Amino acid sequence: MEWKEAASVQRGENAARGTPTSASYLFRGPTAADARAVWELVADCRPLDPNSLYCNLLQCTHFAETCILAEQGGRIRGWVSAYRPPTDPQTLFIWQVAIPREARGCGLASSLIKELLQRDAVRGIRQLQATVTRDNKASWALFRSVADSLNAPLISQAHFDREQHFGGRHQSEYMLTIGPWHASAAESGHRSAGVNHITPRERKTDAL
Numbered sequence: 001m002e003w004k005e006a007a008s009v010q011r012g013e014n015a016a017r018g019t020p021t022s023a024s025y026l027f028r029g030p031t032a033a034d035a036r037a038v039w040e041l042v043a044d045c046r047p048l049d050p051n052s053l054y055c056n057l058l059q060c061t062h063f064a065e066t067c068i069l070a071e072q073g074g075r076i077r078g079w080v081s082a083y084r085p086p087t088d089p090q091t092l093f094i095w096q097v098a099i100p101r102e103a104r105g106c107g108l109a110s111s112l113i114k115e116l117l118q119r120d121a122v123r124g125i126r127q128l129q130a131t132v133t134r135d136n137k138a139s140w141a142l143f144r145s146v147a148d149s150l151n152a153p154l155i156s157q158a159h160f161d162r163e164q165h166f167g168g169r170h171q172s173e174y175m176l177t178i179g180p181w182h183a184s185a186a187e188s189g190h191r192s193a194g195v196n197h198i199t200p201r202e203r204k205t206d207a208l
């Protein structure tokens, strides 16, 4: 798939060689050793549902190839968990996106998703999906921005219902679908899941 490069998001050659600036982030796949920090980050990022630590351990191990984190100064500053549903492997389902309050509005979440889409582990996907509650403005804005960057359509439809599925304990979740898109030359540029340093753009919005 093609991704319209945001001018302010850089993947510097120097950074890729391992000399990040103080403002840059190390993007990498997670390991079991990251699960506790991921768990803490998700717990701090309402309205995300807090996970069990065991759930994050599984994400950081079984699903490590389709999850990605941003590290800065040894701290985890961003997290995207995702997987290819076994019944629909041409979809990448984005499970949770968590950016700490002080790091929001700088393009970090969209950069992480963009980086994930370059991984060999997602080769062949034709669409992105995620569920979002109606009032999560930041999340809707993130996925609209991702759809724009991919030049792909975005549709939403009711998915998990407040009463029917959550027994009134949780707001209804809407399924967002970005795509489908067709294979393109860009796919031949897939890289292995590795380590990259990316400097997201300057802060431009107030975080929620």
Ligand SMILES: CC(C)(COP(=O)(O)OP(=O)(O)OC[C@H]1O[C@@H](n2cnc3c(N)ncnc32)[C@H](O)[C@@H]1OP(=O)(O)O)[C@@H](O)C(=O)NCCC(=O)NCCS
Residues within 6 Å of the ligand: 045, 046, 047, 048, 095, 096, 097, 098, 099, 100, 103, 104, 105, 106, 107, 108, 109, 110, 111, 130, 131, 136, 137, 138, 139, 141, 142, 143, 145, 205, 206, 207, 208
């Ligand atoms: C949603 C969240 C992940 C966004 O992270 P972020 O790093 O600030 O997002 P980005 O900077 O990459 O922004 C992506 C787009 O969304 C827009 N956006 C981000 N936060 C916004 C907000 N609060 N209000 C309006 N637009 C917003 C940005 O302007 C950008 O749009 P653009 O590319 O057209 O300029 C972050 O706010 C967060 O962790 N929230 C709590 C947890 C959550 O709700 N997660 C999402 C559930 S899947």
